[in-house]
Amino acid sequence: MKLLLAYSFRNLLARRLTTLLTAGGMALVVFAFAAIIMLAEGIETTLVDSGSFQNAIAIRKSSNSEVQSGVSRVEAAIVETQPEIACDAQGLPLVAKEVVVLINLRKRGSGGTSNVTIRGISGASLALRPQLKMVAGRMPRSGAAEIAVGASIARRFQSGGLNDSLPFAKNDWKVVGIFDAGNTGFSSEIWGDADQLMQAFRRQAYSSVIFQLRDPDHLATVKQRIESDPRLTLDLKREVDYYREQSEMTATFLRILGTALTIIFSIGAVVGAMITMYAAVANRTAEIGTLRAVGFQRSAILTAFLAESLLLGLVGGFAGLFLAGFLQFFTVSTTNFQTFAELAFRFQLSPDIVMEGLGFAVIMGLAGGLLPAFRAARMNIVEALREA
Numbered sequence: 001m002k003l004l005l006a007y008s009f010r011n012l013l014a015r016r017l018t019t020l021l022t023a024g025g026m027a028l029v030v031f032a033f034a035a036i037i038m039l040a041e042g043i044e045t046t047l048v049d050s051g052s053f054q055n056a057i058a059i060r061k062s063s064n065s066e067v068q069s070g071v072s073r074v075e076a077a078i079v080e081t082q083p084e085i086a087c088d089a090q091g092l093p094l095v096a097k098e099v100v101v102l103i104n105l106r107k108r109g110s111g112g113t114s115n116v117t118i119r120g121i122s123g124a125s126l127a128l129r130p131q132l133k134m135v136a137g138r139m140p141r142s143g144a145a146e147i148a149v150g151a152s153i154a155r156r157f158q159s160g161g162l163n164d165s166l167p168f169a170k171n172d173w174k175v176v177g178i179f180d181a182g183n184t185g186f187s188s189e190i191w192g193d194a195d196q197l198m199q200a201f202r203r204q205a206y207s208s209v210i211f212q213l214r215d216p217d218h219l220a221t222v223k224q225r226i227e228s229d230p231r232l233t234l235d236l237k238r239e240v241d242y243y244r245e246q247s248e249m250t251a252t253f254l255r256i257l258g259t260a261l262t263i264i265f266s267i268g269a270v271v272g273a274m275i276t277m278y279a280a281v282a283n284r285t286a287e288i289g290t291l292r293a294v295g296f297q298r299s300a301i302l303t304a305f306l307a308e309s310l311l312l313g314l315v316g317g318f319a320g321l322f323l324a325g326f327l328q329f330f331t332v333s334t335t336n337f338q339t340f341a342e343l344a345f346r347f348q349l350s351p352d353i354v355m356e357g358l359g360f361a362v363i364m365g366l367a368g369g370l371l372p373a374f375r376a377a378r379m380n381i382v383e384a385l386r387e388a
Helices: 002-014 016-048 073-079 151-156 194-200 216-228 239-283 285-293 298-329 351-377 381-386
Strands: 055-060 095-106 113-121 133-137 146-150 165-168 171-180 189-193 208-212 234-238 331-335 342-346
Touching (some): 016 239, 016 351, 055 216, 095 194, 146 151, 151 331, 239 298
Parallel strands (some): 113 189
Antiparallel strands (some): 055 208, 055 234, 095 113, 165 171
């Protein structure tokens, strides 16, 4: 068997051009598959990383996101009195009442428009997001028509630079700072004073109340108390769970799209592999007859040709994943279907995607080589030697 496998490997090397073309077709399919799944993984990672396991978020019942939620001032005041809320070094509760709205901004270069999230912050908003760091300027002052923009917004949208003036809600808002929240959704947001933004957008209610738990394991206790309080119409969720839900619709759509497109593209790759393997069988008829004559069984011939086809698939799979790995250096943006706001994120290549890509490549190799391998194994010894 080792002899047959070495024989198959040498035949691939002898047919370098056809081997490269067939493996290249498979590599392109695996690259396309990995790229789309990496998009979905990037969205999930970006949004989930926005949340903290220690934080909880309260929004209106049946709301899918903060944009759709409304938490009255009375409800917010009740939530912030919960005994499970942690305090900072000065003894102040780590709780933030925030308002979230969408505005439409023009992009740099293309001039196209997209929805952008504006978050009105208050209280411990910054303390609850330790991953956020100022890269230029400062945070907006309370009571002033000032905003700070995420690094992604500053790069991609007009009037998003430091000291620029951004017009919205019938006012001009001065950009006094640029912050970087790393690979999280906050880098795609604009932050300002909650009270000023509520007044500008004529909002009477907050969008959410976020707080840090003294003990993350006490979430169930405070959740039961808040959701059963007749004065409140709120749902309480762990922050990471909330952001994971925000990514589900878009990520699921991308995964379904990626799988569907990959299946369509893979048909061409499988046909190419099948043609290559049929040509290999036709060109090696005499060799196959000789192998059968010296005692190799049909099963051994079948295994050798299948191994050759599987090796083609693996070569294409590794090549496609290698190319897909470079996508991690790029930042792209898309619309989050939950909030309809633009979200910037990076492609993410995870071990699961690597295994899925290689598995898909092996399946393509097997599908492309199965029929030619059966043909080689069923070949008659006498007729094969006659062509020698």
